[in-house]
Every structure is written in C-alpha cells, then in structure tokens.
Amino acid sequence: MVNPGQPTIRRGDTGATVLRAQRALRRTPDLSVDVDGDFGPDTEAGVKRFQEGAGPTVDGIVGDETWEALPNGGPMPLLQTGSKGEVVRDLQEALIAGADSGDWPSPGEADGDFGTGTRESVEGFQNWGGVDSDGIVGDKTWAVPLHATNSTLETAVGLDWAEE
Template sequence: MSNPGQPTVQQGDTGTTVRRVQRALRRTPNLSVVVDGIFGPATHAAVVEFQQGAGLVPDGIVGPLTWAALPDGGPMPLLHEGTHGPVVSSLQTVLTNGADQWGGVTPGPIDGIFGPRTREAVEAFQGWALITVDGVVGDQTWSVPLHAANATLESAVGLEYVAS
C-alpha cells in the first residue's frame, strides 16, 4: 500500500496529511490541485472527482479505501546545494533537456552533485514557472507543470524518488 496508516481527512482539515492527499491527487494526475496543506473546497472537489473515477463512494472524505486507491502521496526529497545522488542526476537531466524553455541555463555536467550551476538552473526554472526563486527544490518546485502532457517536474524526474 502506498499510503499506509494514514488518518481519515476531510474538508476543514489542515497539515502534513492533507499535503500528502494533495500530492497524491496531483499524481493521478490532477494538475489543478494545489499542495498547500489546506483541505478546502478545491481539494474536496478533487477528492470527489477521484473517488467517482475510482468507483468509490464520492463523499469527499479520504478514508482507508480512498487512501488505498490513491498513488503514493509522500513528498519528493528536498534538494539544495550540497545534495547529491541519483535524484539530482535525474533533475539535472530534466533541467538540461528543457533549458531552452527557461532561458538556456543548464546545470552543467550531469554528475549527481547539486552545486552552484545546478542552483542557477533551478533558479532559472523557478523564474520561468513564476514561483518563489530560491534555488531549492521543494514541494512548490516539484509541483510545477511542464509543457508535456500531464507532466510535472516530479513526474519528469521520477516518482521512484518519493520519500514514503
């Protein structure tokens, strides 16, 4: 199960569990879902839509059956200068392949090391996406839709890196 032991959440709830629901819904993919930790009317509507499509009772409440049907809602890793590994290599590949869209700034060699050039490429990407430009890849940056059909930065980099 990709979301084991999660508590039931519904409209009016807030916090990390709601963020998990929102990330899972974005991965269905429903790119209109905002990952903000607030289970408001928009999240409720997305849950109902998902439940209808999954053949579940469309009550807008995320209980055990809905959790079991949703993809993993765990966060992607937080990436910043000094981070290294395969997820950084994959990020560098996506940033390199799309660099012409966000100003031609590339991360340099695809070496799995998040250094100053990777930070510059992330900042260029964030500026292109009209989100906070801080050079850190967190929830907001992972959630940026790409121009590919139903793709976000996190899905392009690879959901195998989700930290469950």
C-alpha cells in the same frame, strides 16, 4: 499500501496529511490541485474527481478506501546546494531537457552534485513555474507543471524517489 496508516481527512483540515493527499492527487494526474497543506474547496473537488474515476464513494473525504486507491503521496526529497546522488542527477537531466524550450539556464553536466549551476537552473525554473525562487527543490517546485507534457517536475524526474 502506499499510504499506510493515514487518518481520514476532509475539508477544513490542514497539515502534513493533507500535503500527502494533495501530492497523491497531483500524481493521478490532477494538476489543478495545489500542494499547500490546506484541504479547501479545490482539494475537495479534486478528491471527488478522483473518487468518481477510481471507484471509492464520492464524498470528497479521504478515508481508508480513498487512501488505498491513491498513488504514493509521500514527499520527494528536499534538494539544495550540497545535495548529491542519483536523484540530483535525474533532476539535472530533467532541467537540461527542458532548458531549451523553457526559460531557465541549463545546470551544466548531469553529475549528481547540486552545485552553483544547478541552483541557478532551479531558480530559473522556479521563476518560469511561478513559485518562490529560492534554489531549493521542495514540494512547490516538484509540483510545477511542465506545460507541454501534462506532467510535473517530479513525474519527469521519476516518482520512484518519493518517500514512503
């Protein structure tokens, strides 16, 4: 199970478990669900849409049956200046690929080192995506839709980086 041990959540709930469900819903993909940790009417509607197509009882509640049907809702890594590795390289490649058609600068070479060029590229991407421009790639930045491809930054980088 990709979402083991998760409690039942419903409208009115908040917190880390709601974030996990929202990330999972966006990965179905349902880009209308915000990743904000608040199980409000939009999240409930997203849960119902998912349940209608996936088979669980359509009640807007994320219980065992819905958790089992959802994809991994674990967070992507938090990336910032000083981060290193393959996930940074994959991020850089996604930013490079979109820089020509987007409105952000290229990070330069995809070298797996989150330095100044990558930070500037991330800030430009964040401005383009309408999220806080802090140069840190967290939930809100991973969830930015790539308009022309019906995907998000996290799906472009690869969900194999999502944490269990």
